[in-house]
Amino acid sequence: MVHSKLLFTFSLISSIFLTACNKSEAPKVETAAAEASYKADTVRIGYQRSSTLMTLLKETGELEQQLAEKKVKVSWHEFTSGQPLAEALNVGSIDVTADVADTVPVFAQAAKANLTYYVKETASPNAQAILIPQNSSINTVADLKGKKIAVTKAAGSHYLLIAALNKAGLSFKDIEPAWLSPADGRAAFEHGGVDAWVTWEPYVSSGTVVQHAKILASGEGLASYTRYYLTGHKFAQENPAILNDIVNALKEKAAWVKQNPDDAAKVLAPLWGNLPTEVVLKANANRSYDVQGVVLDDMPEQQKIADAFFNEKLIPNTIDAKSSDIYPLK
Template identity: 55%
Template sequence: MSHSRSFSRRTLLALALATGLVSALPVDASTPLRIGYQKSSTLITLLKAQGTLERELGKQDINVSWHEFASGQPLLEALNVGNIDLSADVADTVPVFAQAAGAQLAYFALEAPSPSAQAIVVHQDSPLKSPADLKGKTVAVTKAAGSHYLLIAALAKAGLKFSDIKPAYLTPADGRAAFENHKVDAWVTWEPFLSTARNQLPTRTLADGAALAQYQRYYLTSTAYAKAHPEVLDTVFVELVKAGDWLRAHPREAAVILAPQWGGLDPAIVERANAQRSYQVQAVRADSLKEQQKIADAFFGAGLLPKPVDTRKVAIWSPEKQ
């Protein structure tokens, strides 16, 4: 009597061990890709919700896992120590701080400037009329975020130093709570937190990034991962470009997908927030980093960086090289 028999990978491995053929049999063909992101990582969140990267990278036997962080600084810290392989977009300030800490990071994509996607806001009835009025006031800001640089730049334009205000370093959620409860005089934040506050609270804008801060967002990996897996970065880059193009062409549909991912926000608020971002994904080139040097110099000048940073001394992966 004959019958068919199926063999599991474990059974095949046991047979290989017994026959000395283990070198010819891969134990596990899949390679992990651990992606770190935050709530403001719009395009990565879209790709995650739609399962796009799992589908495309699965063709290369890449196994994707997702890891959410509250803000960009701990995200890049996790990248630097090897807990994740790829960082979704972070504000332009964050890599500067990582560089100052000696992180071995590589830029592999950026989103074109979105200066109106962050702003300094006060309550509608606040007596403060301009950034110059912030002298001696308490301002909620997320440390090392893009909004942190916006605050420094706005103060400098008004003839003030960062030391002229009282910073309250808070996460976006805590900053919103402090602002709403009048525990701070002003709040500096970014999208989608900005449009949410504008919709739900009576606010007034003291300044946004126009003529002050370009607010580019960068995607990063480690230098080791960039060297070992350029084909993975190439796939992620292509899908990010597609996602940005799709979002701009379908703003309402994108908002409906993102709203539940962003804590059940009204899709209209999400659409309004997304309208402030460029979502134009581009390759990073050396001349893309000019604003990075301005940021590094401003933070060092304010005594917020431990040492000067040369932003040209960083690895850049480009799809044109592949």
Template identity: 60%
Template structure:
């Protein structure tokens, strides 16, 4: 190649090289934008959220929006909503219908963003098979194990009212599900009020008899909540979470054995047959929350206030609702 040709090629190449140099310099100079993180609080009993967590489905869906997910487990619903209220998590997995009422009484700024359709048979008041207690009115003066502020707590109040009793007519033993099971099994209490999967586990492993489930007493909805500030700032994130919850609810109902196999190790290696049976009592039907359908929430609030378990009366409709 002649010298003149080489010089011409070099001149033509200089702008290209210069462009690459500038591009590389800009690439190194500009900061890499970090993904946002969605912090989700959940309990072991948060079925749909734990399935999403285990299968990685929600992580993948949100990654498309450059959002990472961090998972935070809580022992029960009240500490979970307290963490939500103070900003330690962004979204709460499902909690029993009673829990938001206590959060409202504490003036928490929370927003409903989904609910599961009623599952009244997913909780019940049980006694031992040989118990002399035959009907709800027989609970008068008896010691009853129940988890404070849980859906089962409202079921107990509603059942006592149906029997013409006040909450003060019994001796409540406020225990976690595990401690309630131990007290029931060891004859430390006369009755136990619990929910799935603890209910089916006890019914399959112990000689029990059911005094009443939620039918006609407590519909037992499960609610998903977020902070009001997060709902206003990230509606697109809630849309993805809602869609994934809805799909997972349908998958659990349409694939009961496979879902039970996923949940079994997450629920303390509870046998698959028990998990599958317990899930037949839950609707897992994810729906939007509507203000005109919060009537039972008001009944719950009024019942707890009348029983002296809330510091003040609560207007159940005085809440924010995100609509998908």
């Protein structure tokens, strides 16, 4: 197994079908290890509501069934966003994360966290956006100057906001950020507590369909929004077979979602707070659900994100993204 070595220690502050239908075919992956290992008897998985594939696996119990055959149990832990997920991974409260925005590992690396990239969902730039109220006088990103904007710290939407502001000749100093979780951001947006809200799916589609919000800017041309799955160095080294099984399950579920969008929406709607099916369909259409191994060619974009955060003095130091620990998949 080839691992680029980067040891992190980290402390960040702050804080998902029906039973076994026809399984979609998806290519299997194998680790580079000569022999698969099931050293752990339990795998603790952290996820958030936007973690579509993991949420579906949790709902169906498919992953538990597969790993139970190997005498491995699964425990599930829900988080509000990616940053607390990474924190929990670093302190050893969970073993693997579901997908988090590309910004999350950057913040973690800047804080010298213990993490390994083990798989990704390829870019989905339209799955995040800057929303404004239907009757807003804001017409361009430049009009955000001096405005109060709801954004989740370290989320992909955080980088989208930076990139959009920079393109408009502004910086973070030109706006008033309101650091809010997705749920709190939605509440503030609904009640007029903020002038704009930067968020991700399914909140973007919920905002445009339910609240009739307008999209001021999406990530297209600004932020690629690749979503990464993370684990710890030691867990990756000792449990390649568990990671292998998780990746295969993710690939199968991703294929099912893309081939059965209506069925997927019916399952997800109640899990996402009884959202209208229309919202879930729209949200899923904006996500790639293309599960692939992480490669060094992904790192220049990570470096770009890190440099942007450093320039805005949002992380204490820049990073060397190409030195990130990457778990190899064949």
